[in-house]
Amino acid sequence: MDAAERDLFAQTLRKMMTVASGRALDRALADLGWSDLLTEVPDVAVPLTFGLLGETGAHAPLLNDVLLHAAGRAVGGTLPLPYAGGAWVVWERTDEAGDALDGELPLGSVAAGDPVPLAAGRRALGWWLLGTGRAMLALARSHVLDRTQFGRPLASFQAVRHRLAETLVALDGVESTLVAAEDDLGCLLAKAAAGQAALTAARHCQQVLGGIGFTAEHDLHRHVRRALVLDGLLGGARELTREAGALIREGRSAPRLVQL
Structure with a gap:
């Protein structure tokens, strides 16, 4: 996929996510050829798609597909997903409200599932968190440019x-980490950094x-x-940071994420 095709793909995704979310977006992406893109150009499709989910505030159960594809299984279904604190959830392919903090997401609690290859999913979630952080930063930036206090712009x-x-520094650092993430530890660290950066963005914004x-x-608030x-x-x-620390202590060396 060359630069022109990438730009066209990004424009198409943004338009779709502006008018559709949830099950409707899931179907639209399937018609667009999401499963083929995931197979043929994952290094383009995953960062663009998940990043724009964050920036637009839309959602779709695409994390299922990333994990199913990484496990060598057919996409389009669901599977139990590990959650913080030892819990497990399933991301349904419906528009029914779930029991998560974000009521828009059809997430429901389930019993523990089978182990799944987490690296690809963590990297995808990292891009989504990065997009969400950028959306919050854009809202805050627009606010301070428009509002005045004591006769001065905020x-x-x-x-x-x-x-x-x-x-901004936190989010830019996450992007570099996500680009460099390749193995299990790299994706773990990238997901941890993305989560921390998004929470930093939420607090400051x-x-x-x-x-x-x-x-x-x-x-x-969304x-x-x-x-x-x-x-x-x-x-x-927090959990991933502790896990990374344990892995580094066990290996007695810290990996270089980016070649300087």
Whole structure:
């Protein structure tokens, strides 16, 4: 897929996610050839698709497909997914509200399932969390550019700028980590970093937006809920950080994620 085809694919995905979500988006992506893209160009399809899910606030049960494909099984179904704290959930391919913090996602608790190859799923979730963080940053940036306080634009206050700058640095660092992630440990670290960066974005953007960020009328709360749920899927940031530390101690060396 060359640059022009990639741009066209991204534009098509963004338009689809603007008008559809959930089961409707799942069907639209299937018609687009999602399963073929996952097989032929996963390094393009996964970052673009999951990143745009985060940026647009749409959702679809595509994590199932990534894990099923990695396990050598046919896509289009569901499977139990490990969740933070030792829980297990299933991401249904319906529009029925689930019992997760983010009520838009059809996630339901289930008994423990069979082990699944987690690396590809963690990397995909990392891209989704990155997109969610970018969406929150865009909302906060728009707010501080439009609003004034004490006769000055909010964006001119150093404390506000520092919070947004810290968020941007965290998100940019995650992108580099996701691009470099290849093996199990790399994907584990990338997912942990993405979860932490998204939670950092939620904290700083909530502070910058102030009271309006707590209201149901503003979109921030949707992205915050989404980040909290996605962080827990396939292991939360804290759990994965501890797991990575144990693996590094066991191997007595730290891997180089990026060749400088």
